[in-house]
Amino acid sequence: MLAARESDDMADEPSDDVQAVLDYLAELDRPETHELTPERAREATRALRGDEPVAAVGAVTEQVVLGPARGIPIRIYEPASDGPHPVVVFFHGGGFVVGDPGTHDASCRLLTNAADVAVVSVDYRLAPEHPFPAAVEDAYAATEWVAAHGDDLGADLDTDRLAVAGDSAGGNLAAVVALAARERDGPDIAQQTLVYPVTDFREGEAYASYDENGEGYFLSAADMTYFRDHYLDSWVHPSDPYCSPLAASSHADLPPATVVTCGFDPLRDEGVAYADALDAAGTPVTHRHYDDLIHGVINMVAPPLDVAGGREVIDDVAADLDASLR
Template sequence: MTNQPVDEGMLTFYKELSKHSPPESASWPLAEQRAAWDGVCRMFRAPRPDRLMVEDLDVDGTHVRVYRPPGESPKPGVIYFHGGGWVVGSCETHDDMCAELADQADVVVVMVDYRLAPENPHPAQLEDSLKVLAWMRSAGRALGIDPSHIVGAGDSAGGQMTVGLALALRDQGLPQLRGMVLIYPVLGADIDTSSYIRNANAPCLTRDEMIYYLESFLGPRGSENWSDPYAVPNSACDLSWLPPAYITVAAHDPLCDDGIIFQGKMRAAGLAAALREEPALAHSYMRARHVSKPAMEGFKAIANAVKHLAHEGSLPG
């Protein structure tokens, strides 16, 4: 990684956003944390592309939002898991990003409003993801989805959910995802990596915030969740039969090394894994894409990876 400073456009955006949802909000009561984050994301949300059809559905008690581009169907599908440290976030916080992904990659995106921690720690999120994916495969054609062409994708905590889902599918002998798109993912539980130390007080996500999120999701330190590969993919000893992965990390992010470590483990297992490093960006950079040129370039690369994996089953060249 370079010592390049955070892109000024992203930093300005983050400063404005943090006026409404500051880092210390992690210590607020849960209802206040969630309301503040939903509110600030609505405030800074970009308009959806006009051509999309968007609908909210219930899948056996789990809310999902479906983004469908026009044109011939069925199209490949994407099961998308939003970030937010498993504690905050919803279909409202990631609406514009999922809409633009569906539009740019020409895929049907299904965003999952999974149960949140700490009320619902691991494995509640994995249970929800398996349920929604099974529904996409059984009812997919009615939604315009080709059930044999489904990619998993997610940012931050959603990256963990994507890999956890792929591992569970493998172990249960179920059809595998066509690919994984992991966006500044949290994949480990080691809070003493060089990127955690280097970026302890970085914009968008601090080390202390991440410790709070991990403990909310995994429970008390030393509990079995902390070494469960479904919850902590970098603890997995066996990554065989996982689908190709596109991984993007940001230099100014405590989680930067998580993605780099995971790519190394996949490569060591003989699996296809591409890594894009963003030297001028921080965690959550997708949210700044309309005010930061490097963030928009990073977002377009994500959409291109989704398109390649969904339509062709391979990583971008």
Template sequence: MPLNPEAQRIIDGFPQLDRIETPPNAAAMREEFHRTWRMPADLPPVGAVADTALPGPAGDVPVRVYVPEGTGPFPVLAWFHGGGWTIGSLDENEVACRTVCASARCLVVSVDYRLAPEHPYPAAADDAYAVTAWIAEHAAELPGGGDPSRIAVGGESAGGNLAAVVALRARDQGGPRAALQVLVSPVVGHWADGRASYDEFAEGYFLSKASMEWFFTQYPRDADDLNDPYLLPLRAGDLSNLPPALVLGAECDVLRDEGEEYARRLQAAGTPTELVRYDGVIHGFFGLLATELSVAREAHARVADALTKAFASAPGTGAGSAPAPAAGADGGA
């Protein structure tokens, strides 16, 4: 399908948006992002927002906790931002986190995990897992009060990768089982795996193939890391006995095919999984571009609805029972 007109305006307004300069520099790219990005003026209301820190494997991990109106204990979504494990921040997900918090009436704990290349793999994954495990034991201590029996994990792009990794590690290591994993345009494979979306949308669609190539020079320590399913979940031989999943993706995105392949493999392994493709849409539609792309409202509502249903079905002694039946791909508005 042709590009969504709103997506086309974004691309037309920033013709060099997806170009990676040579040699790129992570610190400079972060500084440029903070210089040019502006927090939206009209933020969705929530009960409270608190910046704090939770224990991690290498010291405290900064988090931003969004609290809905009302009285807890509330279910909890651990959310991981995107940015190729290298350049993301909590701020870019402010609208998405607030909207989901209010709509699903859950705490959203947005995690400021360590970034590469200063902290290569497995630093980000270790932080994500440690924060989720802490929530499962101490949710009641969070601002607003959380319910440790009702937790979920989610993220966009590299954050979707971390959510999927947390789910895998929890299964394998006896960790907390989430009621739902929300994977938005997740990085679950490698740019050189030969998927068609990497060729079809290599340049000119916000996130480029060159950008992904560069991110993969920053996060892994060496080539051996690329065989580790805790870095690339599509490398996992067994995807059974994982939490139910909601996988959202954009049609015009290099990451499209790997996200859809992961969803199909989850379904084949017996994991209840809903897969949604938003036609004509580009990468970043959920968080970073939420105020520019009106499709974000539909995506946020879908996530909030899935969380509400998953939390309602959680047994109360540990999250993660069966949600609604698995669904196939469909076109979003």
């Protein structure tokens, strides 16, 4: 396993710009996510995004593709460079409850440009209206559609140029799609990018990072309980590998992975555990650990939330994608 930064590096406090964001959010005196209804939580999440696009790309289009229960809206970002391009199917974070392609517009634009890839952002169904496994079904169906319609996207998928990526809940979905593709003889995925992913609903708060980072760092342990309780409507689900990818019986024969973890993140340790599981099974993995960053930083890349480390993460995973897809 390539450790781009040592996973046991520990900063005493978040970076200065992360702390500035935390101070700004504290001054807003916003309710905690877990104190809101899902509808209000979605509104609050949308309110944090900037008013202007963070970067221009070649083109942005939207369409709806066939899904298992309804049409799945997707947003397609194309680079300005001449194609055909590799394609990254992107799943947004938000605890399976909040978020949409709009909340992740900035990170998708920056990734499109940094990796010179087409990014397909998937608007999968959200809980609690659509609990597990609805998001998984949509994520996999969207990936199948992209794999079958590369020509329609102006993409080159004939030579291992398809990847899946996501942050937080979206990182979970990217990992699960990679597992499902292996089990179902599905699309050929060349790389999986998992940015501070949810990997283990079985253990949850048992990880030390929940105790260390459970309050005060944007995502709280109470928020994770809120998300879990909305996403999972049965006690049997946490042990399902399509819910908790760390529970898979094997992590061999999976696409090469980049796993991002942040020092001040409740999800840090389960991300580390997933990187270790992939490595132990012989799956190539690059573990990129950012000891002074927090959960959510790839969306904190434009005013009023502007963290240089968020752009650093995007640039780093873009470099890994470029190495895998070209």
